[in-house]
Amino acid sequence: MDITEFYETFFEEAEELLGDMERHLLELDVDDPDPEQLNAIFRAAHSIKGGAGTFGFLVLQETTHILENLLDHTRRGELTLRRDIVDTFLEAKDMLHDQLDAYRNGAEPDPEAFERICKTLKQLALDELGKSMGDSAGNATAAAQPTPPPEPEPVAEAETPEESAAETASVEGGALCVALLNVNDKDRELLVEELGQLGEIREQRGDDKRYEVILQTGVSTDDIEAVMCFIVEPEQLQISSVGAASAPATPAVEARADDAPAVESKPAATKAQVPAPAEQAKPAADKAAKAPAKAASNKAKSGSESSSLRVPVDKVDQIINLVGELIITQSMLDQTASEFDGVTHSALHNGLNLLQRNARDLQEAVMSIRMMPMDYVFSRFPRLVRDLAAKLDKDVELVTEGKSTELDKSLIERIIDPLTHLVRNSLDHGIESPDKREAAGKPRTGKLTLSAQHQGGNILIEVIDDGAGLNRKKLLAKAESNGLAVSDSMSDDEVWQLIFAPGFSTAEKVSDVSGRGVGMDVVKRNIQAMGGHVEIVSREGQGTTTRIVLPLTLAILDGMSIKVGDEVFILPLGAVLESLQPNEDDLYSMAGNDLLLKVRDEYLPVIALHQVLDVQGARTKLTECIVVIVQGEGRRYALVVDDLVGQQQVVVKNLETNYRKVPGISAATILGDGSVALILDIADLHRLSRRKAPRRNNDPQPQLVQEVLPS
Amino acid sequence: MTAVSQASNQLQQASAAALDTQSSEFLVFSLGDEEYAVDILKVQEIRGYENVTRIANAPDFIKGVTNLRGVIVPIVDLRIKFHLDKVEYGGQTVVIVVNVAERVVGIVVDGVSDVMTLSPDQIKPAPEFGVALSSDYLSGLGSLDDRMLVLVDIDKLLTSEEMALVDRTAK
The missing domain is CATH 1.20.120.160 (HPT domain)
Incomplete structure (x- = not known):
C-alpha cells in the first residue's frame, strides 16, 4: 500500500x-x-x-x-x-x-x-x-x-517484539474500543496494523463508516490518538474503554510500552x-473513569485540534492578488458612481459603500493570513545564543520582547539571516568576557535583548547588547586604512554607518563566529532589499543597539496620492510627517541654489519633485505649492508637490517584474481609473536629487530660487 | 471560384504550411513607411495605445508603463528608437504586447498589417550595416514579391543593453 x-x-x-x-x-x-x-x-x-x-x-x-x-x-x-x-x-x-x-x-x-x-x-x-x-x-x-x-x-x-512483549505483559491494563469513522480500506488496514503494535487486538468488526477494534493495551488513549493522527483526522477517531474502570490504574501507568530497553x-x-508518584497514578485513574465520557467529548475537542490548516503559500498569494484586483475594480466603480446623482441613485451608492467596506475587510482578513508572529524568528535564538556563548566563554542572558508582533511571512523569512548575523556580532564583538565586564563594573552576565514592535506602518526590530559599544577611534582608523574617505569631524551616526561598508571588520582576530568583514554590508543590502533600513546607536562602554526598520508588508501600502503637473504619485504614508504651505519668510537659500525650509526651529532641505522627476507643467512658485515633510532612512526633507489628492491603500506592484529599478521609485500601483501610478522611494529620491543637483546648477533655465526668493 | 473551394484551398495552404516545419509565421507591422515583422509566437496580444504613465529619467523611447490587467508593463516606442521622423499617436497607433525573456513588454508601432508565412528561402541574411538598428538585432530580411520585411529578433533587441529595459546589475 x-x-x-x-x-x-x-x-x-x-x-x-x-x-x-x-x-x-x-x-x-x-x-x-x-x-x-x-x-x-x-x-x-x-x-x-x-x-x-x-x-x-x-x-x-x-x-x-x-x-x-x-x-x-x-x-x-x-x-x-x-x-x-x-x-x-x-x-x-x-x-x-x-x-x-x-x-x-x-x-x-x-x-x-x-x-x-x-x-x-x-x-x-x-x-x-x-x-x-x-x-x-x-x-x-x-x-x-x-x-x-x-x-x-x-x-x-x-x-517490535520487545515492545509487544512489554505490552502483552500489561494486558490487564484494560481494553479499549477504537472506532474508526469513515476511514477507507487502505488506511484502515494500516491503522489496524499499527494498533496491533500497540497492544493485542481482541476483536475487529464493522464497515467503512464505523470500524471498531477492541484492543487490549496499556497505552493511554492520548498516545493512541497521537499515533493515529498521523494518518487520520482526530474526528475520525473515537476511543472508548471497555471495562476500563475496573482496570487497576497504577499498572496502566507502569506498564507503558515506552519504557527504556535498559529498564x-x-x-x-x-x-x-x-512506585509511581501518587499524583501521577491519580490522573490515570481519573482518565480511566472518564474514558467513556471522553468518547462523547471527543468531538468538541477535535474542533480545536483541527482549527489550523496547512495551505501552500502560492495559494494564499493568489488570493491576495485577486483581492488586490477586486479592490482596484471597486475603486473604479466608486469613481464612476461618484458622477451619478446621490439622491436618485442612493441605492447604488449604498450598495457601493457596502461593497467598499466588505472589500476592505476581505483585504485585511486575507493579508492577516500572511502575517506571522516574530516568535517564529526569535524562537531560534535561545539555542544560538546558548551555543555561541558557551563557545566564546561568555555569560549571556537573552531577553526577547514583542514576540507576538506580526510581520508578513515573506519578510519574516528574509529577516532571519540578517538578524542571526547581528546577534552573532553582538555576542562576539559586543558583549565582553565576564572578567572584562567585572573590571568595567558591569554584571558578569551580559544581556542581549531582541525586541520587535510596531511603529506606525513599520515594524521595529532591535538587537540590543550591553557590551563595549563601538569604538569610534578604531572605526575611523580602520576605515582610513581601508581607503575609505573619512574625517574626524564625522558625526557618530556617520561613523557607525562605516561598519556597513563592504569588507569592513574591526575584530582584531578573525574567529569562526564573525570578524571576516563579510556580512554587515550584506545585512544592510538584505534589509534594504526588503524596503527597510538599519540604524545603529552605540555608546562606548554601554552597548550597541542595532535597529532594523521594516515595512509591515510588501503587498499593501498606506499611501498618500499627490499631484505634480498632470502626474499622480503615491507617497508611502509612513514616511509622511506633515504637510504645509510654505511661507516666504521660512525659506532660506544656501550656497546659492540650495533651499532650506524652517519648520519649528529645524532647517530642512527642500527638494522639488518636478525637478527630480522632470515633470512638465508643475507649479514653480514655491509659496503656491504644498510642501510635504518626509522622512526616509533617517533623513528628513521637504518635498515640494502641487497638490495633495488623498489617502488610500494601494496594492504594490513590482516594477522590476517586467521593467527595471527606477531611481527614486520603489514600485507601482494601479489607480481607480486603471492607470498606473508610481510609488516614491523617499530615501532614494533624496539621493537622486543630490545626483542631479550639479546638472541643475548648469541649467540655463531660471532657478527655483530666483523665482521664490524676494528680491 | 466558389466560396467552398476557396475555403478548401486556404485549408490546403494552411496544412501545407503546417507540414513545412521550416517556414514560420510573422506578424508584420509598420513603422512609418517601413515594414517590419516579428515571430508571431512572441506576440501575446495587440492593443491600443492609451493610459501610459511616464517614467522619469528613462530614455525617451521608453514611453512609460501601463496596466495590462493588473500587470505593470513597460511600453517602448520603436519609432523613437529607430529615429523615425514622424512620431504621432493616433487611432491607428497600436501596441504589440510581446513575451520576451519571461517578461511582458509593449512596443508601439504605427500599425499592424497582417500575418505572413515565410519559408527559409524567402529569408535573406541581414546585411552588415545599420546605425540605428544594428544587424545583431535582426534575424534577416524577408522578401515577399516586391515587399521587404525587416525581421526583428525581438528577444535580442529588447534585452539588449541599449534598450535599458532589463536591469543588468539585478541579474
Missing part, C-alpha cells in the same frame, strides 16, 4: 514537534524543572516515534525511542537533570532533525551518526539511572551493560521499587 502521500504531513508535524521540544528544553530550569514542560518534551518525542514507526522510518523511530525513554525517566523524577544532560538531549534533537531531513530527501540517515547518538543516550541512561536508583537498579544496569551498541536495522526490528530488561522489581 502507498502511504507516501502522508509523508509530507508527518515531516511537517515532526518538524514542529522538534521545534517545540527544543523550545521547552531551552526554557527548562535545570534545577527545578517544570513537570508540565517535561511532559511536553516527552509527548513530542513520543508522537514523533509513533509517526516514524507508522511510516517505517526505523532509524528515526529507534533514536526517538531511546530519547523518549530517557525523557520518561526524567519526567518521573528518576533522572536528575543537569546542564550537560540537557545538552545531550539537544544534541539528540538535532540528530533527529538530521534524520528527518534525510528521510525527507528520500535518503537513509547517516548510520554512524545514529550509532553515536544511540551510544551517547544509552550511556547516559546507564550512568544516570544507575546512580539515582541505587543498588538494586545498579545490578540491573550491570546486567544491561554488556549489550553491545546496536546496529541500526536489526535493533529497529528487534524493538525493560530489568527485573520487575525495579519498577516496584520506584
Whole structure:
C-alpha cells in the first residue's frame, strides 16, 4: 500500500514537534524543572516515534525511542537533570532533525551518526539511572551493560517484539474500543496494523463508516490518538474503554510500552521499587473513569485540534492578488458612481459603500493570513545564543520582547539571516568576557535583548547588547586604512554607518563566529532589499543597539496620492510627517541654489519633485505649492508637490517584474481609473536629487530660487 | 471560384504550411513607411495605445508603463528608437504586447498589417550595416514579391543593453 502521500504531513508535524521540544528544553530550569514542560518534551518525542514507526522510518523511530525513554525517566523524577544532560538531549534533537531531513530527501540517515547518538543516550541512561536508583537498579544496569551498541536495522526490528512483549505483559491494563469513522480500506488496514503494535487486538468488526477494534493495551488513549493522527483526522477517531474502570490504574501507568530497553530488561522489581508518584497514578485513574465520557467529548475537542490548516503559500498569494484586483475594480466603480446623482441613485451608492467596506475587510482578513508572529524568528535564538556563548566563554542572558508582533511571512523569512548575523556580532564583538565586564563594573552576565514592535506602518526590530559599544577611534582608523574617505569631524551616526561598508571588520582576530568583514554590508543590502533600513546607536562602554526598520508588508501600502503637473504619485504614508504651505519668510537659500525650509526651529532641505522627476507643467512658485515633510532612512526633507489628492491603500506592484529599478521609485500601483501610478522611494529620491543637483546648477533655465526668493 | 473551394484551398495552404516545419509565421507591422515583422509566437496580444504613465529619467523611447490587467508593463516606442521622423499617436497607433525573456513588454508601432508565412528561402541574411538598428538585432530580411520585411529578433533587441529595459546589475 502507498502511504507516501502522508509523508509530507508527518515531516511537517515532526518538524514542529522538534521545534517545540527544543523550545521547552531551552526554557527548562535545570534545577527545578517544570513537570508540565517535561511532559511536553516527552509527548513530542513520543508522537514523533509513533509517526516514524507508522511510516517505517526505523532509524528515526529507534533514536526517538531511546530519547523518549530517557525523557520518561526524567519526567518521573528518576533522572536528575543537569546542564550537560540537557545538552545531550539537544544534541539528540538535532540528530533527529538530521534524520528527518534525510528521510525527507528520500535518503537513509547517516548510520554512524545514529550509532553515536544511540551510544551517547544509552550511556547516559546507564550512568544516570544507575546512580539515582541505587543498588538494586545498579545490578540491573550491570546486567544491561554488556549489550553491545546496536546496529541500526536489526535493533529497529528487534524493538517490535520487545515492545509487544512489554505490552502483552500489561494486558490487564484494560481494553479499549477504537472506532474508526469513515476511514477507507487502505488506511484502515494500516491503522489496524499499527494498533496491533500497540497492544493485542481482541476483536475487529464493522464497515467503512464505523470500524471498531477492541484492543487490549496499556497505552493511554492520548498516545493512541497521537499515533493515529498521523494518518487520520482526530474526528475520525473515537476511543472508548471497555471495562476500563475496573482496570487497576497504577499498572496502566507502569506498564507503558515506552519504557527504556535498559529498564525493560530489568527485573520487575525495579519498577516496584520506584512506585509511581501518587499524583501521577491519580490522573490515570481519573482518565480511566472518564474514558467513556471522553468518547462523547471527543468531538468538541477535535474542533480545536483541527482549527489550523496547512495551505501552500502560492495559494494564499493568489488570493491576495485577486483581492488586490477586486479592490482596484471597486475603486473604479466608486469613481464612476461618484458622477451619478446621490439622491436618485442612493441605492447604488449604498450598495457601493457596502461593497467598499466588505472589500476592505476581505483585504485585511486575507493579508492577516500572511502575517506571522516574530516568535517564529526569535524562537531560534535561545539555542544560538546558548551555543555561541558557551563557545566564546561568555555569560549571556537573552531577553526577547514583542514576540507576538506580526510581520508578513515573506519578510519574516528574509529577516532571519540578517538578524542571526547581528546577534552573532553582538555576542562576539559586543558583549565582553565576564572578567572584562567585572573590571568595567558591569554584571558578569551580559544581556542581549531582541525586541520587535510596531511603529506606525513599520515594524521595529532591535538587537540590543550591553557590551563595549563601538569604538569610534578604531572605526575611523580602520576605515582610513581601508581607503575609505573619512574625517574626524564625522558625526557618530556617520561613523557607525562605516561598519556597513563592504569588507569592513574591526575584530582584531578573525574567529569562526564573525570578524571576516563579510556580512554587515550584506545585512544592510538584505534589509534594504526588503524596503527597510538599519540604524545603529552605540555608546562606548554601554552597548550597541542595532535597529532594523521594516515595512509591515510588501503587498499593501498606506499611501498618500499627490499631484505634480498632470502626474499622480503615491507617497508611502509612513514616511509622511506633515504637510504645509510654505511661507516666504521660512525659506532660506544656501550656497546659492540650495533651499532650506524652517519648520519649528529645524532647517530642512527642500527638494522639488518636478525637478527630480522632470515633470512638465508643475507649479514653480514655491509659496503656491504644498510642501510635504518626509522622512526616509533617517533623513528628513521637504518635498515640494502641487497638490495633495488623498489617502488610500494601494496594492504594490513590482516594477522590476517586467521593467527595471527606477531611481527614486520603489514600485507601482494601479489607480481607480486603471492607470498606473508610481510609488516614491523617499530615501532614494533624496539621493537622486543630490545626483542631479550639479546638472541643475548648469541649467540655463531660471532657478527655483530666483523665482521664490524676494528680491 | 466558389466560396467552398476557396475555403478548401486556404485549408490546403494552411496544412501545407503546417507540414513545412521550416517556414514560420510573422506578424508584420509598420513603422512609418517601413515594414517590419516579428515571430508571431512572441506576440501575446495587440492593443491600443492609451493610459501610459511616464517614467522619469528613462530614455525617451521608453514611453512609460501601463496596466495590462493588473500587470505593470513597460511600453517602448520603436519609432523613437529607430529615429523615425514622424512620431504621432493616433487611432491607428497600436501596441504589440510581446513575451520576451519571461517578461511582458509593449512596443508601439504605427500599425499592424497582417500575418505572413515565410519559408527559409524567402529569408535573406541581414546585411552588415545599420546605425540605428544594428544587424545583431535582426534575424534577416524577408522578401515577399516586391515587399521587404525587416525581421526583428525581438528577444535580442529588447534585452539588449541599449534598450535599458532589463536591469543588468539585478541579474
